């Protein structure tokens with residue numbers, strides 16, 4: 001069923017009795033051409049583009065819980081393409097362009113809102129770094145605006161400009177950045193994939209791989225063996241766990257990242273604002289809640305919940321940047337498990353096992369990557385060739401010393 | 417999380433800095449013929465288990481000792497804390 005304004009009016013007049021379930025709940029078939037593990041944003045987008053752009057009709061997504069139960073439904077919904085390094089910037093800009101056309105493409109309201117992403121700087125050195133980044137972005141054809149103090153004040157007069165220790169010196173603005181309704185991304189891709197014939201199989205955990213003579217023949221699941229000519233793994237925080245079943249060790253650690261939302265307030269924040277002196281970023285949801293977060297907790301974790309020191313740290317950042325936030329009550333906090341890679345950049349690559357492909361290492365920034373990740377992974381699965389925009393995201397970059405380390409932190413996942 | 421420091425007693429985890437998997441103690445021999453492979457694995461690859469994890473914490477805001485903490489990554493429960501020095505010595509290091 002295609003959605004349109006007319007459909008909504010017609011349904012409103014007939015008591016909303018005509019809506020249909022948005023995707024089927026099929027039994028798993030004995031085998032598929034391609035099985036994608038993980039019904040998060042990346043797995044669903046991969047399946048959608050496999051079916052729609054690469055003509056793969058016989059595809060399944062297997063998800064251990066329900067789709068959207070992982071990070072795609074837990075993130076703070078920020079999308080941007082303000083990267084510095086050549087391995088990253090074309091990829092994230094490809095993603096931004098896909099976001100811009102996504103709702104028309106999959107006929108679903110994902111509330112893509114290009115309300116701008118503003119990174120604040122507080123020292124001269126930081127402004128130099130932002131100038132460099134902004135120039136790198138513009139060289140790749142991406143929008144970037146360097147603001148002085150008054151420029152920031154025009155956008156966000158409520159910030160603490162009088163902070164003696166961390167004065168606001170200016171900021172780097174990406175006007176095309178913004179937010180996207182995270183759940184709707186999962187649902188929209190699921191619906192789109194299902195419409196193109198993809199089987200979305202929920203409550204089906206992959207427990208192992210059937211590998212014979214170096215070739216992957218399919219996956220063992222809690223609902224039986226599912227054969228596949230090719231298997232693509234896109235399980236985010238569970239990457240090490242799942243790939244260990246194929247005998248692989250990954251350049252990844254799993255860490256917990258927390259997020260927070262306040263009670264609903266009247267429209268207040270024009271867009272996304274990030275603090276450059278502490279780790280704090282904030283935006284306002286369309287329901288009015290301030291959505292904010294900061295650093296990962298910093299130790300290996302699969303707990304999907306964090307600890308109090310980071311909550312304190314994030315709230316201190318908020319108070320320092322916009323003191324009025326202290327008047328708002330915190331409604332909820334939660335955590336998700338990040339696949340933190342050794343250089344802070346992702347991997348989209350095949351493995352040494354024939355027919356087994358991997359997508360992961362998204363760290364805390366994989367939501368914005370969802371469309372491009374799906375497209376590029378689908379490209380790799382369908383054609384066995386890396387997509388040009390994701391060609392740098394290889395496993396062997398660590399062995400070869402070709403790290404894509406945006407922050408220059410080295411092989412220390414909790415610092416990226 | 418509270419880390420029960422072998423010398424100082426229970427301390428808030430906030431006083432510590434986290435490094436990662438305690439296998440980082442076992443630095444490969446740089447002269448071995450397969451040193452290149454060993455260092456690649458040592459630097460970049462991790463078991464990243466869900467469950468018991470032996471890991472290195474540095475008491476930066478305290479006595480600046482390195483600890484090996486055994487912690488469950490699913491529940492955050494800490495079951496044992498040793499001085500990294502003792503662990504390394506028990507493996508024949510730093511004689």
Ligand SMILES: Cc1cc2nc3c(=O)[nH]c(=O)nc-3n(C[C@H](O)[C@H](O)[C@H](O)COP(=O)(O)OP(=O)(O)OC[C@H]3O[C@@H](n4cnc5c(N)ncnc54)[C@H](O)[C@@H]3O)c2cc1C
Nearest residue numbers: 038040041042064070071072075076078206336366367368
């Ligand atoms: C608090 C928080 C804030 C964030 N904020 C942002 C942000 O503002 N901007 C941004 O770009 N990114 C952000 N991120 C990161 C982003 O959410 C993730 O990088 C991205 O969602 C990961 O890809 P995914 O959607 O495919 O992951 P997930 O949704 O986690 O999908 C993985 C799926 O695999 C399934 N799975 C796991 N094991 C198995 C198995 N054995 N068998 C079958 N299925 C399995 C899981 O159940 C899960 O549904 C944030 C993350 C968190 C937690």
